[in-house]
Amino acid sequence: MPYQPWTQGYSPYATPAPVSGVAIASLVLGLLCCLPGVGLVLGVIALVQIRRTGKRGTAMAVTGTVLSSLGLAVWLLMLASGGLSAFWGGFEEGLNDDGTSLSVAKGECFDTPDGSLEGDTYDVDKVPCAQKHDAEVFAVFKLTGFGSDYPGDRAVTSVADDKCYAKRDGYAMDTWAVPADVDVYYLTPSPDSWDAGDREVTCVFGSTTEGKSLTGTLRNDETVLDDDQLAYLKAAGVLNAALDSAPEDAYVEDDLPGNKAWAKRVADAIGTQRTMLGGHEWPTAAKKPVATIVTNLSAAQKEWAAAARASDADAFYVHFDKGARLIDGRKTVTVRKALGLATTPPAGDADGGDGGTGDGGGSGGGDTGLDV
Structure with missing residues (x-):
């Protein structure tokens, strides 16, 4: 009998079918949960492709589809409840949390x-x-x-x-x-x-003391003050701002024109303060002390106006000293007590705040010693 020809038989080492790349992508996206919708679509496509081509990866496609479905459900729930906005806001904050200003607001x-x-x-x-x-x-x-x-x-x-x-x-x-x-x-x-x-x-x-903490709020503005306290402090602030605008030079002799201009600003501020105090309806306990302050302010305004017209430093000092004594902050303690405000002049101010000059009336100009 003739020999039969050799034919190619079954080989146990035959090359296996390739794995679907779409199935791999679906699994990765399902695990990361970053694009669950895309992962779900890719999982479905992978299953259809595997059935048609015979490629491997069914388990990966199914796993990716399930995980992506769960991730998509979570995203939809967060979107409906507003949690997604909070998450994204926190994510952006994390990206920008590199030396940017702190997330603290006024009053905190x-x-x-x-x-x-x-x-x-x-x-x-x-x-x-x-x-x-x-x-x-x-x-x-x-x-x-x-x-x-x-x-x-x-x-x-x-x-x-x-x-x-x-x-x-x-x-x-x-x-x-x-x-x-x-x-x-x-x-x-x-x-x-x-x-x-x-x-x-x-x-x-x-x-300013190392290691020392603060206790309690320092806030006292229109959110916590009553109308009378607010009216008084606004009037006092007008004068304090003018006093705090003194020339940098320590002595009148070094800048007489600058000090005269400053005295003019103070005189104008005193007039404004007097009008503000006189135009407010004060509670009974504060009426008399406020009237006393208004009287002193009238006299003080004349002295500061005279200082603004002084021909030389000596004349300036004469009127400055008189005007400074008339607006000595310690004269306001009585009205402050009646209004429920602090009654201890700031430490370091020889004559207190609320218009006190704090320099003993000797230097003129320069640092007024106010703690405004």
Whole structure:
């Protein structure tokens, strides 16, 4: 019998069918839950493709389809309940949490990680103002007028310093109620956070005594004051602002024109304060002490106006001394007591606030010694 030809028989090492790439993609997306809708669609496509071509990956396609279905259900639930917005907001905050300003608002209090309000910080712990805290926020504002490039530490801190001190009295209107060791601090953008779009400055009160905490809020503005207290403090603030605008030179002799212009501002402010006090209907206990203040203000305005017309430094000093004594802040203690305001003049002010000059009437101009 002739030999039979060799034929190719079954080989146990035959090449297996390829795995569906679509099934792999469906499984990956199902595990990550980042695009559950896409993972679900890919899973269905993979199952149809496997049935038609004989490729492997059925288990992966089924698993990806199930996981994507669960992920899609979770996303729809979060969207319906508003949780998705909160999640995305937290995600964006996490991306931007690289030296940007802290998420604290006006009126809130917080502790810093090391208890210091100096140097760099990236996080704070909000705490109730009623308990001990490192700082209290009294203003938050955006820096404007700068380009996209960081303008430098000096330019940023200069604006922050000016605006924070200017906003201080609007939050703590009764300056007598602010402890002597409390001062203004501020958090500004860093070069890195500036590049990320940060332009926010946070102004806070903090203790100048190392390691000392604050307790209780320092806020006393229209949100907590009654109408009579607010009227008095607004009137006092007009004069204090004028007194605080004194020339930088310590002596009148060094800048007589500047001091005369300052005396004119004070005289005008006294007139405004007198009108504000006289035009308000005060409670019975405060009527007489307010009337006394108004009388002193009338006499003081004449002296400051005369100082503004002085021909030389000696004449300026004569009227300045008389005018300063007439607006001595200690003369306001009685009316403050009647209105329920702080009655202890700020420490370090020889003549108190609310118009007290604090320099003993000897220097003229320069530092008025006000703690406004």
